[in-house]
Amino acid sequence: xxxxxxxxxxxxxxxxxxxxxxxxxxxxxxxxxxxxxxxxxxxxxxxxxxxxxxxxxxxxxxxxxxxxxxxxxxxxxxxxxxxxxxxxxxxxxxxxxxxxxxxxxxxxxxxxxxxxxxxxxxxxxxxxxxxxxxxxxxxxxxxxxxxxxxxxxxxxxxxxxxxxxxxxxxxxxxxxxxxxxxxxxxxxxxxxxxxxxxxxxxxxxxxxxxxxxxxxxxxxxxxxxxxxxxxxxxxxxxxxxxxxxxxxxxxxxxxxxxxxxxxxxxxxxxxxxxxxxxxxxxxxxxxxxxxxxxxxxxxxxxxxxxxxxxxxxxxxxxxxxxxxxxxxxxxxxxxxxxxxxxxxxxxxxxxxxxxxxxxxxxxxxxxxxxxxxxxxxxxxxxxxxxxxxxxxxxxxxxxxxxxxxxxxxxxxxxxxxxxxxxxxxxxxxxxxxxxxxxxxxxxxxxxxxxxx
Amino acid sequence: xxxxxxxxxxxxxxxxxxxxxxxxxxxxxxxxxxxxxxxxxxxxxxxxxxxxxxxxxxxxxxxxxxxxxxxxxxxxxxxxxxxxxxxxxxxxxxxxxxxxxxxxxxxxxxxxxxxxxxxxxxxxxxxxxxxxxxxxxxxxxxxxxxxxxxxxxxxxxxxxxxxxxxxxxxxxxxxxxxxxxxxxxxxxxxxxxxxxxxxxxxxxxxxxxxxxxxxxxxxxxxxxxxxxxxxxxxxxxxxxxxxxxxxxxxxxxxxxxxxxxxxxxxxxxxxxxxxxxxxxxxxxxxxxxxxxxxxxxxxxxxxxxxxxxxxxxxxxxxxxxxxxxxxxxxxxxxxxxxxxxxxxxxxxxxxxxxxxxxxxxxxxxxxxxxxxxxxxxxxxxxxxxxxxxxxxxxxxxxxxxxxxxxxxxxxxxxxxxxxxxxxxxxxxxxxxxxxxxxxxxxxxxxxxxxxx
Numbered sequence: 042x043x044x045x046x047x048x049x050x051x052x053x054x055x056x057x058x059x060x061x062x063x064x065x066x067x068x069x070x071x072x073x074x075x076x077x078x079x080x081x082x083x084x085x086x087x088x089x090x091x092x093x094x095x096x097x098x099x100x101x102x103x104x105x106x107x108x109x110x111x112x113x114x115x116x117x118x119x120x121x122x123x124x125x126x127x128x129x130x131x132x133x134x135x136x137x138x139x140x141x142x143x144x145x146x147x148x149x150x151x152x153x154x155x156x157x158x159x160x161x162x163x164x165x166x167x168x169x170x171x172x173x174x175x176x177x178x179x180x181x182x183x184x185x186x187x188x189x190x191x192x193x194x195x196x197x198x199x200x201x202x203x204x205x206x207x208x209x210x211x212x213x214x215x216x217x218x219x220x221x222x223x224x225x226x227x228x229x230x231x232x233x234x235x236x237x238x239x240x241x242x243x244x245x246x247x248x249x250x251x252x253x254x255x256x257x258x259x260x261x262x263x264x265x266x267x268x269x270x271x272x273x274x275x276x277x278x279x280x281x282x283x284x285x286x287x288x289x290x291x292x293x294x295x296x297x298x299x300x301x302x303x304x305x306x307x308x309x310x311x312x313x314x315x316x317x318x319x320x321x322x323x324x325x326x327x328x329x330x331x332x333x334x335x336x337x338x339x340x341x342x343x344x345x346x347x348x349x350x351x352x353x354x355x356x357x358x359x360x361x362x363x364x365x366x367x368x369x370x371x372x373x374x375x376x377x378x379x380x381x382x383x384x385x386x387x388x389x390x391x392x393x394x395x396x397x398x399x400x401x402x403x404x405x406x407x408x409x410x411x412x413x414x415x416x417x418x419x420x421x422x423x424x425x426x427x428x429x430x431x432x433x434x435x436x437x438x439x440x441x442x443x444x445x446x447x448x449x450x451x452x453x454x455x456x457x458x459x460x461x462x463x464x465x466x467x468x469x470x471x472x473x474x475x476x477x478x479x480x481x482x483x484x485x486x487x488x489x490x491x492x493x
Numbered sequence: 494x495x496x497x498x499x500x501x502x503x504x505x506x507x508x509x510x511x512x513x514x515x516x517x518x519x520x521x522x523x524x525x526x527x528x529x530x531x532x533x534x535x536x537x538x539x540x541x542x543x544x545x546x547x548x549x550x551x552x553x554x555x556x557x558x559x560x561x562x563x564x565x566x567x568x569x570x571x572x573x574x575x576x577x578x579x580x581x582x583x584x585x586x587x588x589x590x591x592x593x594x595x596x597x598x599x600x601x602x603x604x605x606x607x608x609x610x611x612x613x614x615x616x617x618x619x620x621x622x623x624x625x626x627x628x629x630x631x632x633x634x635x636x637x638x639x640x641x642x643x644x645x646x647x648x649x650x651x652x653x654x655x656x657x658x659x660x661x662x663x664x665x666x667x668x669x670x671x672x673x674x675x676x677x678x679x680x681x682x683x684x685x686x687x688x689x690x691x692x693x694x695x696x697x698x699x700x701x702x703x704x705x706x707x708x709x710x711x712x713x714x715x716x717x718x719x720x721x722x723x724x725x726x727x728x729x730x731x732x733x734x735x736x737x738x739x740x741x742x743x744x745x746x747x748x749x750x751x752x753x754x755x756x757x758x759x760x761x762x763x764x765x766x767x768x769x770x771x772x773x774x775x776x777x778x779x780x781x782x783x784x785x786x787x788x789x790x791x792x793x794x795x796x797x798x799x800x801x802x803x804x805x806x807x808x809x810x811x812x813x814x815x816x817x818x819x820x821x822x823x824x825x826x827x828x829x830x831x832x833x834x835x836x837x838x839x840x841x842x843x844x845x846x847x848x849x850x851x852x853x854x855x856x857x858x859x860x861x862x863x864x865x866x867x868x869x870x871x872x873x874x875x876x877x878x879x880x881x882x883x884x885x886x887x888x889x890x891x892x893x894x895x896x897x898x899x900x901x902x903x904x905x906x907x908x909x910x911x912x913x914x915x916x917x918x919x920x921x922x923x924x925x926x927x928x929x930x931x932x933x934x935x936x937x938x939x940x941x942x943x944x945x
Contacts, residue, residue: 047499117576117871124569128643146598148871150910190868191580210913217867217916415669416642419569419600458602458910461662464669 046289048120054284055112056104057277060315060387063103063322068390070361073348078492081358089258089266091167094160097274105277111159114191118147118154119281123289128417130437137440137447138295139433142286142313144454145420149214151378151455152309153184153269156278160267161188167265171195173257174267175225175250177204178377179211180455181269186220196220197264199227199253202245204377210459225250232256232354246370247380248353255356270306271351271360271385279312282452287316290450297328299436301451303428304332304341304399305378307385309454310429314397317450321396330397331436332388333428335407337475338371340364340384341392341399343482349383349489359490362389366485372475374404375463376424378455382485400432403474407431408467411457423455424463498741500572506736507564508556509729512767512839515555515774520842522813525800530944533810541710541718543619546612549726557729563611566643570599570606571733575741580869582889589892589899590747591885594738594765596906597872601666603830603907604761605636605721608730612719613640619717623647625709626719627677627702629656630829631663632907633721638672648672649716651679651705654697656829662911677702684708684806698822699832700805707808722758723803723812723837731764734904739768742902749780749902751888755880756784756793756851757830759837761906762881766849769902773848782849783888784840785880787859789927790823792816792836793844793851795934801835801941811942814841818937824927826856827915828876830907834937852884855926859883860919863909875907876915 061069071080083095090098097105107115126139144152164172172189175198176182182198189196198220205212205224212222225245226233232252236243243249258266268275290296300317302310310332320326334341341363349364351357364383365371371380384392391397407424410431415421422430429451440447457464466472513521523532535547542550549557559567578591596604616624624641627650628634634650641648650672657664657676667674677697678685684704688695695701710718720727742748752769754762762784772778786793793815801816803809816835817823823832836844843849859876862883867873874882881903892899909916918924 047501049499049501148867148873187871191871209917210910213913213917213920214873214910216920217864217873217913219868412669415600416671419639419643421600421666421669458662458666461665461669465661465665468665468668 046123046293048285048288052288053112053115053120054281054288056106058280058284058316058319059100059103059105059277060318061273062101063319064390065322065394065396068394069386072358072360075350075355075359075490085358089255091163091169091265093163093166094274097277098272108159108162111162114158115281120285121146123286123293125293126418129414132413132417133434133437133441135437135441136445137437137449139437140290140293140295140297140448140450141453142282143420144282144309144452145456149180149184149187150458151180151184151423152279152282152312153181154187155281155312156269156275156308157184157188158191159278161185161192161194164265165192165194168263169194169265170263171197172267173197173199173254173264175199175247175254177201177247177380179204179208179215180378182220182222183211183214183218184269185267186215186218189220190218197257198222199225199250201225201247201250202243225253227253230256246353251352252354252356270308271383273387275308276311276315276385276387279308280315282312283314283316286313286450295448297450298447299329299331299449301331301333301429301432301436301449303379303425303454304334304384304388305425306381307388309452311385311388313452318391318396330391331432332397332399333432334399334401335374335376335379335428336401336403337374337478338365338380339401340382342401345486345489346389346393347489348492351383360386362386363392364489365482366489368488369482369485372478374475375460376428378425379428402428402431404472405467405474408464408472410434420453421457422453423457424460426454429453498575498745500737500740504740505564505567505572506733506740508558510732510736510768510771511552511555511557511729512770513725514553515771516842517774517846517848520846521838524810524812527802527807527811527942537810541707543615543621543717545615545618546726549729550724560614563614566610567733572737573598575738575745577745578870581866584865584869585886585889585893587889587893588897589889589901591889592742592745592747592749592900592902593905594734595872596734596761596904597908601632601636601639602910603632603636603875604731604734604764605633606639607733607764608721608727608760609636609640610643611730613637613644613646616717617644617646620715621646621717622715623649624719625649625651625706625716627651627699627706629653629699629832631656631660631667632830634672634674635663635666635670636721637719638667638670641672642670649709650674651677651702653677653699653702654695677705679705682708698805703804704806704808722760722833725839727760728763728767728837728839731760732767734764735766735768738765738902747900750899751781751783751901753783753785753881753884753888753901753903755831755877755906756786756836756840757877758833759840761904763837763840765904770843770848782843783884784849784851785884786851786853787826787828787831787880788853788855789826789930790817790832791853792834794853797938797941798841798845799941800944803835812838814838815844816941817934818941820940821934821937824930826927827912828859828880830877831880854880854883856924857919857926860916860924862886872905873909874905875909876912878906881905
């Protein structure tokens with residue numbers, strides 16, 4: 042059973058940690074304007090983001106204060122528990138200690154509100170009335186619906202049509218929080234109209250939904266766009282997870298040898314691991330960092346580290362990152378939050394500089410781990426988070442075989458209560474293990490722009 | 494926004510509170526054997542319950558220690574937070590302070606595991622290998638699946654067929670926790686066979702499912718039956734909620750004028766309010782107790798206080814309680830957990846002795862309250878718990894109108910993440926307000942047995 046370490050409220054960290062000034066010398070490359078090939082400036086982003094967030098995107102300050110108004114909303118679910126998985130340890134018969142930080146206690150059920158709330162706040166401060174954003178499986182859209190509702194703002198969510206039809210409950214959740222949810226492609230934007238003209242039956246894609254939301258923001262003065270991962274300021278906001286975990290590990294009288302998380306765009310893992318990475322980069326601590334991704338979308342384990350677009354329609358700046366190519370569309374795995382073609386530049390640079398390792402798992406591997414976790418620790422994990430569980434279990438088994446008393450810490454980024462049909466498929470033996478999509482990856486990698 | 498009062502783990506209450514010795518003189522009437530009309534003895538229950546639970550059912554001790562093994566599992570999610578709903582207060586512009594205790598943080602999403610865990614534990618101690626139980630909407634079945642899994646026991650859940658078909662995700666949840674879930678009526682029991690012989694297409698009912706589970710337990714030596722509400726020992730286990738809330742209110746420097754909860758069988762409200770009722774009955778404190786129920790199943794507000802059966806098929810002892818008649822079947826409201834025809838004898842006696850009031854609400858009233866709550870406090874509440882929210886809002890508005898600084902405490906017994914289709918119906922204006930089923934109630938009341 043579990044030992045739950047609870048921070049008292051007066052110990053809630055009051056600052057986010059910005060890893061940029063601590064990154065290895067020369068490991069970061071600036072985003073480029075695809076037209077000029079030159080580094081972009083704040084003005085390139087100001088049509089869709091407020092200056093305060095652009096400032097955080099490029100900040101060289103090591104710490105940034107959490108505004109009081111954000112802190113007040115965080116307290117609806119933060120601090121989140123740090124839990125020692127004693128029963129899982131027992132089931133694995135391992136000498137390793139396994140801790141996890143549980144972000145599924147937020148009202149939206151994942152870590153996403155950690156950044157949705159400050160993004161809504163800074164936009165409201167800048168006089169913005171409405172946020173336009175996209176959502177695939179619905180995690181990000183529901184976090185933004187919650188956040189805008191808390192600040193009395195409007196929210197328009199462009200939800201990929203296939204998910205809009207298949208996941209009506211995530212849509213209802215956003216509507217409960219007052220958001221307008223549209224099945225993308227819509228006829229509200231030129232991007233959507235163009236797609237519908239070509240294919241009136243189009244079921245949409247994340248790339249199309251991003252284009253619609255960005256266009257909505259760019260063409261309305263009082264509307265901005267919001268992104269749920271990848272960018273520096275998003276990862277910054279998530280560090281509240283790791284800052285709490287540092288205090289909680291101290292309360293538990295322990296410190297991790299290995300810090301684990303799943304990666305899609307990279308934000309939940311960055312959130313947990315950056316404060317520990319600070320101890321490695323600036324403090325020289327010997328910690329292993331392990332990121333887990335799906336074999337069906339093996340961005341870091343199989344992708345290139347190069348400049349590429351953040352979206353399919355090539356509307357973003359070029360970023361230096363691990364990528365499978367901007368028009369790579371992965372198979373329809375249940376871990377919808379990990380189906381992004383690229384990786385946050387900060388995470389990519391840490392892998393490239395040898396500070397972080399990555400590993401990839403199949404669907405059946407991660408659901409096997411998820412079931413063991415649910416049957417020992419009670420919580421039914423999201424398929425995304427189950428990649429981290431699988432990596433933690435593997436590390437604990439390794440420790441058993443080596444007879445070593447390792448301390449493992451992982452991020453349980455969300456619960457799986459909206460993913461029960463995936464569990465059904467697994468339990469009835471019908472879950473597909475997509476073969477590594479080698480051909481598709483080769484094709485899309487060829488479309489990565491060649492620079493210089 | 495919220496103030497969250499978190500108990501440190503070393504303050505987790507270690508005893509349950511048994512209200513029986515503090516009940517008003519002469520307010521309790523013993524359960525009767527329907528055959529003899531005489532009070533039942535332990536032997537009448539020993540075929541389906543372990544002696545330790547039968548002992549708790551009739552105990553005169555004021556406190557009962559929580560076994561270490563149960564305490565260890567409670568710590569997976571307990572202590573649960575006590576939250577001050579500052580943003581809801583602001584929206585209501587009320588001088589009242591509104592606190593709620595949040596039981597939705599348990600892995601099963603409700604208060605039900607508070608009793609499922611000790612019931613599994615005591616049965617395991619008694620050498621029982623498998624628990625047979627019934628479930629309607631799935632809350633109780635999933636709590637018992639979780640609890641038995643934690644103790645390495647087997648679990649068979651007879652799930653009402655109409656829910657089995659309509660709520661596949663609750664079923665999946667139970668299967669993730671290793672339970673066998675059967676669509677009732679089944680052909681495994683004589684009760685089920687009898688129903689199927691009459692109507693092969695029967696969609697089942699809670700009454701039939703109870704009969705199947707009881708028969709399964711009664712006909713197998715190493716199998717026992719388990720009930721999720723109504724009985725004294727079930728309410729006893731739930732008092733962990735109120736014992737924590739007492740400590741947390743003290744930490745917050747406050748004390749409630751009004752204590753509110755929703756009632757179906759009565760267990761979640763009993764859990765929160767009994768420790769405060771102790772302060773009224775034994776300590777003379779002036780506290781108002783208010784129980785909220787659906788107008789579609791108005792057990793306390795419209796039922797009789799008399800001896801009746803706990804199940805449709807008349808297989809239980811006769812209990813003195815508020816009842817709409819044992820074959821009353823309420824309309825299919827979304828608050829499935831409040832569709833029971835009767836009320837816990839302890840709750841009924843408190844109402845009858847003038848220590849507790851009750852109020853009834855329609856579906857649209859409670860969903861209106863639920864939406865306001867979700868949009869202010871973030872959490873999407875279960876339809877059952879929304880009855881308590883509605884009552885708390887009404888009390889807060891009353892305080893505003895009277896210009897009084899009242900302190901209101903209610904139990905938020907579960908989250909609504911498995912109830913999004915109900916929210917959909919409400920938001921699209923399609924939610925039905927069932928008329929008070931006067932005719933049906935009159936008919937079923939006529940079938941209540943006449944004694945003496």
